[in-house]
Amino acid sequence: MEIPGSVTGIGSRAFYLCKNLSSVIFEEVAHIDNLQSYTFRECTSLTDLKVPESVKYILSDCFKDSALENLSLPKHLEDDYYNENDWGIPGHCNVTFYESSEA
Numbered sequence: 747m748e749i750p751g752s753v754t755g756i757g758s759r760a761f762y763l764c765k766n767l768s769s770v771i772f773e774e775v776a777h778i779d780n781l782q783s784y785t786f787r788e789c790t791s792l793t794d795l796k797v798p799e800s801v802k803y804i805l806s807d808c809f810k811d812s813a814l815e816n817l818s819l820p821k822h823l824e825d826d827y828y829n830e831n832d833w834g835i836p837g838h839c840n841v842t843f844y845e846s847s848e849a
Contacts, residue, residue, distance in 0.1 A: 751775040758782035758805075765790045772798040781808045787834065788812065797823070799846050810834025817841045 749756070751773040761767055762784045768791040772778070776798035783805040786792060789812045797804070799820040809817070814836055819827060821843045827833075835841065 747771070749773060749776070749778070751777060753778060755779075756781065756785055759784045759787070761785060761789055761792075762787045764788075764792075767792050770795055772796070776800045779803075781805065783807050784810065786812050786814075796844075799844075804833050806832045807834040809836070809839075812836060814839045819843050821845050 747767060747770050749770065749772045754777045756778060765788065767789045770792065778798060778800055779802050781797065781801055781804045785808045787807060787810045791813060793813050793815045795814060796818040797820060801820065801823070803826065804823065811834070815838065817835060817839050819841065824843045827841065
């Protein structure tokens with residue numbers, strides 16, 4: 747699934763129980779500023795996700811019971827990940843942080 751840059755929000759439980767959702771690609775210029783609770787909960791076919799750098803915060807259990815193996819987060823979320831992470835990221839998931847593309 748491709749999320750166009752014109753999308754400004756994804757509601758809570760937007761993809762909850764979407765067991766056949768295997769890919770989510772955000773357009774390069776995204777305007778989504780948060781990921782709500784349970785957005786990707788129980789997405790058991792979604793293994794890789796790159797969260798757009800426009801996202802400023804992620805709410806609890808966003809990724810709970812998903813099949814994520816690789817999660818790429820913008821660098822500005824690193825402190826939240828280590829200090830307040832209740833996002834439900836699976837224990838086996840490889841989490842990496844990327845730098846902003848803005849110079």
